Amino acid sequence: MKLEIIAEKKFELDSCTAPKPEFTEMFNSVDGKLYFTFLNNFNNSIYFYDYNTQTFEKRITWSKDGPEGMRGLSGYHLKSLDSIYLYDKSKTEIILSNSKNIILSKISLRGNKSDVNWFLHYPQYNPQAVKPFIQTAHEIIFSGFIPGNIPDSIISGFKFTARLDFKTNKVKFSNTYPKALYGNNYNWNDEFFSEVFSDLHPDGDKLVLSFPVSHDLYLANLNTGVYTKVYGGSNFAGTISSIDKQPNKSSRDEVMLHAIRNDEYTAIRYDKFRKVYYRFLLKAIPQAPVNTEWNEKPVAIIIMDENFKYLGETVIGKIRDWNWQNSFVTREGLNIEYIEKDTNEKYLILKIFTLKKI
């Protein structure tokens, strides 16, 4: 099985919008219309395009300044136009708003606001289309991570998944880093290796977690937190090694080169229309010389059936050509943003991939 491009969607952008948005989400309106929505950080807006016709419909804008201002808007979830959950990374806060940009409530994701060491107890978040807010019957699940190394002293207690209850607006945290991967003071040193990607299992009672350093996938029971491991790796990936140096002895260039020379698993997405999983892999360039750029890494997508049986994998190109973070599933297939070599930045382009038997 392999992935093949079958279609393209091209969205014309206005003068204040660039391609490669930090966050995108598909949204079904009550009238049955399917919207491709994305965040424009420059003007703090969510843009709505009709997915089928690719025409711009509207935008909702929030202020950056003033007491209600949001300076770090970096992700959102459109539960409905009356309940829009916004994430402000400058305050590590969820803001409940609506399409009239009225702020309804604010929910901190870092507990006691006066705790200056909050980042040792609570995760940080990097919302992307490939790791969106996951909505279940009663909560929103939001995968975070700890940037850099995880000290052994906190690994057992540090929980990286935030779960927000719709009714109470209370947040609880679950899921810890597996010690076998991140314990023993292994030096992973950068968020390249500690960022966690997740999707909801079709059964609805567990998360499928993809850790960048493991060929396995971890199924996390939402009620008990217990992990079950399943193999979910590439047939071509090698050993993923931590950095063989003390954290404070490795420079930024060394960390970057290490990330380039190693395979790195990222997003896991379930395709309910075709009943398959897609797991993204940023492939190693083992002999990469110093000064190689990260965006030279090839992007592969591993295809697995609903029982995680390997079906095949496809290399779609290099990071510099594909904004793989902006990938999502629709009835048509797996949508991935293609980066056009156009300095005018006039269009956002999605290429749609579907399965083909080899």
Next chain:
Amino acid sequence: MKQAFNSEVLNMPAPCTRNKILKNNYMTFLKQLHVVAFIGIALFVGSCKKSVKDIETDNLTTSISKIQVNKQVKWIVILPGLGCHGCIQEGEAFMKKYVQNSKILFVLTKASSLKILQQKIGVQIKNYPNIYVDFKNLFNIHTDNSIYPCIARIEDGKVIEHEFQSPKNGAAFYNLRSKIIKEEQ
């Protein structure tokens, strides 16, 4: 070392023992020679290890040599598109105010979007010869400071001094403004 070796020879033990002693002493001599050589090399390498500032100066010199810099230019301001958000914002605000100043060359490197940058600074980049868009990533500084805007003073194409606008050095653009005002007076 040499004396010890010779004294053993002068004692004239039995040939086989002597050979053994000679061999042992020769090995000791070699080992000691290796230690001395190792220390010498380590000292030499240590003395050659460049400071962060020197690495940055070398990087800047190499980068500048690859582009055509107008003789009028006294300052190069390198603005990375990715990195320290607040520091880059300071740089963008500075660029908006001083983009007309032909003594400053603005280098835009790792730019995530020129379209948005043009909106922020309110100018069309193509209309300004003192803006260089670093598509080839020539201005990649290989130290941990690469995430910060860099200000380099140049004379005849040579880097005289440089500093970064960073959380630890928050007055770099302020200082540059002061110097420009002083020069204009």
